Amino acid sequence: MTGESAQSGHEAIIAPLGLLLDVDGPIASPESRTIAIPSIVDDLLTLAHAGVPVAFITGRSDEFMRSQVVSRLVAAGLRDSALVFGVFEKGGVWAPITPAGLGALEIDESVALPAPARAAVEELAREHYGHAMFVDDGKRVMVSLEQRVDAPAEVYRAAQTAFQAAAFALLGSLGVGIRYGTRVVADASGDAPFRIDPTIISTDIESVRLDKDRGADRALQWFSSHGVGARRWYSVGDSRSDYLMADHVHARGIPVAHVDVRPADGVLEREYEVIVEGELVHDHAGAAFLRRMVVEELGL
Structure with missing residues (x-):
């Protein structure tokens, strides 16, 4: 089961890939602080509706996510079958994302x-x-x-x-x-x-207990509890700390790659694959990666 199993004891459904996504940079433009490239929403939904587990792991608040990301997914037709999860404030707050919007919040006081x-x-x-x-x-x-x-x-x-x-x-x-x-x-x-x-x-x-590895752990636990894993996870981010998402997955013995959408800050040496999208950066690189996953992994 590629290093993962459902907490229920039943064998997990293993998706072809799973996504652990930072928000500012790869999804939302650092300039406008909004999703400025429409294909990002379309491709996220295509992947989620094909059974790909999608987690947003961000330092942003649940309020920001609700207004700038969740509302866009819901308006574009997020389905009840999709497994989409949000971890906010680097692991201090978390909730499922559903067609009704952001689900009940859990907060680590x-x-x-x-x-x-x-x-x-x-x-x-x-x-x-x-x-x-x-x-x-x-x-x-x-x-x-x-x-x-x-x-x-x-x-x-x-x-x-x-x-x-x-x-x-x-x-x-x-x-x-x-x-x-x-x-x-x-x-x-x-x-x-x-x-x-x-x-x-x-x-x-x-x-000091909050960081992207804690967020990745929250997400993997939630997906596991819903009986879903992935053959390979991809983390995507624009900061050096975003590598911690892939570090955590790799430490659990699960195949992973990290997509660095701001490589000019210095691509880190890792035992797993680190991907850059040519000369593209920030949300343009994020959009290119998501589109590539739709084409290469789903064949659409």
């Missing part, structure tokens, strides 16, 4: 930033850095500050760097154990259970 610390750092961002970033109010276990779409990249980068340094100092002063790059401030117990994690369009303040 054990990884949530303490409420007083969350309020303080969000106030810092709004008061001093609102010209370049905004607070994502949809987050449930982490704090996320995202680049305003009207903020030039150079303005945002300067504000992001300043905010991260200020947030590190503030959280440390509040007794929160926090990591920022190589800098660490421990809490009263000597631990540093949270980190500041920057991306090209955002800064996340999150539990």
Whole structure:
């Protein structure tokens, strides 16, 4: 069964492939923060309706996913037979995706930033850095500050760097154990259970237990519980941390490949296959990969 079995004890249905998809970059445009290429929706549905298990594994909130991704799939005719799953906030929140929309949320409160610390750092961002970033109010276990779409990249980068340094100092002063790059401030117990994690369009303040490997594990467990596996999984992402999805699958002894849609940041050496889509990047590379899967794997 290619390293997988259903939790029910029955032999799993093994699909030709399975997808573990980051959202920002390969699916949603980093510029518009929406699905800008219509074929992405069409090909996702074609794959899902052919029995391919599809999971979105993202740092985004369930609110963002509901409005920008789930609504598009539902409007385009997502069927009840499709197995589509969402893992949000890097594994802190998860839910099935159905023709009725996003299903019941499950939240891991054990990884949530303490409420007083969350309020303080969000106030810092709004008061001093609102010209370049905004607070994502949809987050449930982490704090996320995202680049305003009207903020030039150079303005945002300067504000992001300043905010991260200020947030590190503030959280440390509040007794929160926090990591920022190589800098660490421990809490009263000597631990540093949270980190500041920057991306090209955002800064996340999150539990060190949250990452894309945790999200991949959530997804594989959910598919297994529904009696579905895959001969080979493909993870797709634009950040070096997205390789953790494939790392987790590979560590379980399951065939996997990773599709890097921003290889200019440096393609990582791995024991499994790493794929790039020629000179294409971001959602253009994501769209090309999905179309190739429809043609090569499904023969459509």
